Amino acid sequence: IHEFWDSQPVPKAYEKIDESMYDQQIDVPKTVADVRPEPYTLPPGYTWANIDIGNRTEAQEVYDLLTQNYVEDDDNMFRFDYSIEFLQWALTPPGFHKEWLFGVRGGKKNKLFGFISGIPVDTKIRGKQVTMAEINFLCVHKSLRTKRLATVLIKEVTRRVNLHDIWQAIYTAGVLIPLPISKTTYWHRSLNPKKLVEVGFSSLPANTPMARYVKLLKLPGETSVKGLREMQKSDVKVVHDLLNAYLSKFEVHLHFTEAEVAHFLLPRAGVVDTYVVENPQTKEIKDFLSFYHLPSSILKHEVHKTLRVAYCYYNVANTVPMEELIRNALIIAKQKDFDVFNALDIMENETLLKELKFGIGDGNLHYYFYNWRVPEFKPNQIGIVLV
Ligand code: NHW
Ligand code: EN5
Missing domain, CATH: 3.40.630.30 (Gcn5-related N-acetyltransferase (GNAT))
Structure with missing residues (x-):
């Protein structure tokens, strides 16, 4: 076959x-x-x-x-x-x-x-x-x-x-x-539930009026992590060390050069957002979050033509709980007018998805190797995000 x-x-x-x-x-x-x-x-x-x-x-x-x-x-x-x-x-x-x-x-x-x-x-x-x-x-x-x-x-x-x-x-x-070396699953966190329901991306839960659904999914207007700011060139060295150290915990991961970290993580308008946590006292950076911008065309709607989607990329949490870090990613994505925040159940994402009100999607993402034999991996053993 x-x-x-x-x-x-x-x-x-x-x-x-x-x-x-x-x-x-x-x-x-x-x-x-x-x-x-x-x-x-x-x-x-x-x-x-x-x-x-x-x-x-x-x-x-x-x-x-x-x-x-x-x-x-x-x-x-x-x-x-x-x-x-x-x-x-x-x-x-x-x-x-x-x-x-x-x-x-x-x-x-x-x-x-x-x-x-x-x-x-x-x-x-x-x-x-x-x-x-x-x-x-x-x-x-x-x-x-x-x-x-x-x-x-x-x-x-x-x-x-x-x-x-x-x-x-x-x-x-x-x-x-x-x-597949691993079978992973997409999860979705609604940021603009009204539009998502209108375009058929999600459906209103049974017996839930729209107003209640919107309230249930409401996020704080401002981020909570002190010292959160956009990544800049001078952060590349430390982010490089943090990323490789974190990724080495996973059975399957990439090893980034400093130049690759600069390329893939420095913020680019409409492409990728990265925020570091700079300790207000010591100026040390031990955490960062990132997501990339991948809209989808809406194929069958008269009014809405584009779905604005943010995708969870690489996140490292050492001084802040990972849950709070990702919640801050959701808040930033909402401020930037994204409709939905997507994540896979890879790395340590699975442990946070429910708490952060993500719901399971109908799509899977299978990971493959060409010409390399390995046992099958659990999603939480995967430390690679392909865009
Ligand atoms: S996955 C996204 C792939 N793209 C799309 O789904 C776009 C929409 N679909 C299409 O454009 C991310 C076509 O349907 C495509 C297939 C082009 C998908 N991966 O030409 P035929 C990637 O880009 C097999 C691998 O008649 P088609 C990753 C299928 O099983 N194989 O089909 C890409 C069948 O083989 P089988 C896929 O529909 C990784 C054969 O293609 C596949 O006109 C590529 C049929 O060919 C897929 N996504 O065109 C592999 N979809 O054995 C890289 C279908 O079952 C491998 N097929 O008869 C490594 C290479 C480098 C090695 C270096 C050492
Ligand atoms: C290579 N880098 O199926 C990538 N997306 O769940 C190529 N579903 O958006 C391979 N069908 O579940 C990509 N809404 C493979 C993925 C292809 C695209 C895909 C899925 C992932 C998706 C949405 C829309 C479904 C529309 C009908 C979905 C439900 C969301 C809901 C939000 C509220 C809480 C419950 C879930």
Whole structure:
């Protein structure tokens, strides 16, 4: 039933295997000399095209492809609407490879019909360092679906990654394919319940008038943590140390360089928000919170066209309870006019979600490795957020 995935170095089933089989690659070892030097063949009329995402015109083409054809919820009511600035942020971290950002063009106007991306990441899994590609934004235009074009994009990105002597990848997907390393769940904290109900994102609980529902979900107008302020350049060193120290508690996590922390966590308007807690007396920083901006198009509503969504990113709490820190993230998101705050049940999130009035979503996020064998992980053993 998985003609493509059955041909790939991914596990086929959760087998009770010898512990000594874990923490190694699935495929036979290869070298760059074994990698096919020429790109995979595309159907007639289509060509490979690298995308310079820093170029406004090309970024706009990727934006148009994704806003019209990328991920929707199960009932096709919402579709992700990653902004151009967001895509540029996500796809050009320190050390990115320009040939790992590419697509397929075709037709009379040489239009973009497909896209896939990879960025290099340094992962640590059960104590072992593995250099991987993080694959994201796989998309095929709706008019070209189910013609196996996605499999060609995947094979081609694999080839381009292999040419860098990298043989493993990490990716997430809502769909279930062979074989998740972890199955995680989306949770949602309503910030604007009235709009969420109007657009069908949530439904009013039985026998609850809107006014009571709104009151139940009301948040304080101001944050409670003393010394909370936006992260700035001079905080990068300490945030880098805090983040890596915190993430090392999880079985699966990234290891960030200082340059990567600057790239991924310094605030960017409309993309990512990070706040640090600066002790008013000592000026020391021991905690921070962050979330990223990923609106969704509302596909079937006459009035409301965009859902403003904040997504829980990386949070470290040493001097403040994690619950209070995340409550402050919710308050900031509300002040910034977000409609809903989303989080996965990864890291230590699960322990706080109920207390903070999150409700379980209808979507799952499966985490995958390409060519790396591990046992299955609980969501709270996962310390990686893919945007
Ligand atoms: S997950 C979001 C993926 N994008 C979307 O869902 C957007 C909307 N959908 C589409 O654009 C985040 C199309 O439906 C896509 C499939 C393009 C999804 N991952 O061309 P065919 C990511 O971007 C398999 C992996 O006919 P299509 C992560 C499917 O199981 N495989 O389908 C991306 C089947 O294989 P099977 C997926 O509908 C990670 C085959 O594709 C998949 O026209 C990529 C059918 O192909 C998914 N999300 O286009 C893997 N969805 O064996 C990276 C479907 O079952 C691996 N399929 O027959 C690592 C590579 C690097 C390694 C380096 C060492
Ligand atoms: C790669 N980085 O299904 C990502 N979203 O729950 C690609 N549901 O928004 C993979 N269906 O539950 C992404 N409202 C996979 C996710 C794809 C998108 C998706 C789900 C996640 C979602 C919403 C809307 C459902 C609309 C009908 C949902 C309920 C919220 C409610 C709030 C109040 C308390 C109870 C829950």
